[in-house]
Amino acid sequence: MCRRVRDISFTCQEFPVKKTSASLIALAVLPALLAMAHVGTAQASSSTRLAVDGAIIPGSCSVSLDKVSIDFGDTRSSDLQPGMASSLGSPIVRTVEVACSRPLLPTLTIADVHDGVRADDRDFVLPIDGRPDLPQGYYRVNAINARVDGQADASWFSGRFRIGTALRLKPGFDDLAYPLVRLTNWKVDLAVQASAPALPAGALAEQLPFAGAFTIELGYL
Amino acid sequence: MKIRMLSLAAALVAAGSASASTVRMDISGSITPAPCTVSLSNGGSVSFGDLRAESLKADAATALDAKTVTVSVACNAATAYGLQISDDRASSVATGVAATAKAGASDAQAFGLGMSGAQAIGAYVVSLSDGVADGTPTTFIGSADNGATWNAASVLAPNGDTVAWRSAAGATPVQAASSSALLTINAAVVGTDRLDLSEAVDLDGSAVIELLYL
Numbered sequence: 335m336c337r338r339v340r341d342i343s344f345t346c347q348e349f350p351v352k353k354t355s356a357s358l359i360a361l362a363v364l365p366a367l368l369a370m371a372h373v374g375t376a377q378a379s380s381s382t383r384l385a386v387d388g389a390i391i392p393g394s395c396s397v398s399l400d401k402v403s404i405d406f407g408d409t410r411s412s413d414l415q416p417g418m419a420s421s422l423g424s425p426i427v428r429t430v431e432v433a434c435s436r437p438l439l440p441t442l443t444i445a446d447v448h449d450g451v452r453a454d455d456r457d458f459v460l461p462i463d464g465r466p467d468l469p470q471g472y473y474r475v476n477a478i479n480a481r482v483d484g485q486a487d488a489s490w491f492s493g494r495f496r497i498g499t500a501l502r503l504k505p506g507f508d509d510l511a512y513p514l515v516r517l518t519n520w521k522v523d524l525a526v527q528a529s530a531p532a533l534p535a536g537a538l539a540e541q542l543p544f545a546g547a548f549t550i551e552l553g554y555l
Numbered sequence: 556m557k558i559r560m561l562s563l564a565a566a567l568v569a570a571g572s573a574s575a576s577t578v579r580m581d582i583s584g585s586i587t588p589a590p591c592t593v594s595l596s597n598g599g600s601v602s603f604g605d606l607r608a609e610s611l612k613a614d615a616a617t618a619l620d621a622k623t624v625t626v627s628v629a630c631n632a633a634t635a636y637g638l639q640i641s642d643d644r645a646s647s648v649a650t651g652v653a654a655t656a657k658a659g660a661s662d663a664q665a666f667g668l669g670m671s672g673a674q675a676i677g678a679y680v681v682s683l684s685d686g687v688a689d690g691t692p693t694t695f696i697g698s699a700d701n702g703a704t705w706n707a708a709s710v711l712a713p714n715g716d717t718v719a720w721r722s723a724a725g726a727t728p729v730q731a732a733s734s735s736a737l738l739t740i741n742a743a744v745v746g747t748d749r750l751d752l753s754e755a756v757d758l759d760g761s762a763v764i765e766l767l768y769l
Contacts, residue, residue, distance in 0.1 A: 380591060382763070384640075384666065385760070386666075386742070387600070387760070390608055390747070390750065391607055
């Protein structure tokens with residue numbers, strides 16, 4: 335079966351016919367052959383390339399914290415304004431470190447262990463123990479002072495959370511606008527700033543312990 | 556003696572004009588299909604990113620997360636066309652890996668992912684879905700005999716088959732000015748025991764999708 339116009343011509347010129355009769359046959363069948371060229375055959379017209387890539391990377395990373403707890407201590411109720419959220423002192427900084435056996439693209443995802451994190455911002459909840467009737471405090475985790483393989487680079491920062499290899503805070507933050515760099519060592523300081531909730535005046539007469547927690551999960555891009 | 560027919564036709568016309576009172580001029584030409592172009596979303600680039608070796612099986616093939624890309628055909632007018640695909644890495648299809656990449660797939664339907672030394676790295680299969688022709692959802696048909704017969708198709712394989720969007724009338728290619736399909740790339744890599752992981756192993760697949768007028 336002829337596949338294309340050119341193929342038909344090549345095939346048909348192979349006929350071992352006599353010269354005189356071949357001339358007549360050629361005149362008779364040429365238009366038909368040309369017409370047939372577009373019936374039931376396929377012609378190449380356009381093409382596009384599919385490229386598939388990726389890489390199998392040997393090695394792995396581990397994550398650690400310099401200290402695994404933060405205590406904001408006691409805050410006097412007299413330092414709080416009834417009905418208004420109040421900052422609980424200065425941020426407390428903890429350092430998270432990622433160490434890799436070879437250059438990789440690790441990520442850190444920080445997630446609140448409590449349900450009910452508000453999806454419209456990056457506040458993590460700080461509930462008051464045993465008092466679900468009271469509003470919750472909150473805290474924020476700011477990533478600062480990233481060091482990648484010993485090098486600090488301001489270009490690695492974007493806003494509060496974004497670092498070159500994607501420090502992802504949940505919920506709702508996943509900025510991948512910055513280029514990614516493979517690394518073997520990544521240190522980031524996490525500045526945790528907590529705020530007491532806006533409590534009614536009556537609630538400030540008693541001790542109100544609060545507690546929160548978040549996890550830091552190592553992943554890879 | 557083999558005779559070049561087209562040359563003979565021209566020779567006869569020339570001879571007639573010199574010796575006869577009546578000459579004949581044959582006029583020929585062809586109606587070409589409306590120009591069409593085929594394209595892939597994301598520039599045809601599909602990346603599986605970095606795959607940590609420790610996340611892959613050592614002694615068996617590992618299926619990777621599927622990737623998708625959209626193939627589109629745009630014509631100036633309603634036209635019947637199909638697609639064929641060829642594999643630039645055909646020699647690197649890892650034997651027996653296609654079925655891991657996609658359940659039920661055969662090596663004949665698979666594309667290569669390049670070599671790591673003498674070892675084929677893996678294979679991938681290209682599946683068709685979400686067909687749309689001139690805005691109407693449709694399925695796909697394939698032909699192994701250059702359009703003489705058609706059957707239902709769900710993969711785009713590097714076996715010379717032509718795949719087309721199915722017409723509403725039945726198992727015939729639709730004539731459409733535009734059409735699209737979702738291509739799902741299911742890949743798998745061989746067990747890492749078979750790879751030299753002293754360095755990163757790059758996946759390197761390359762295939763060409765060709766548009767054919769039917």
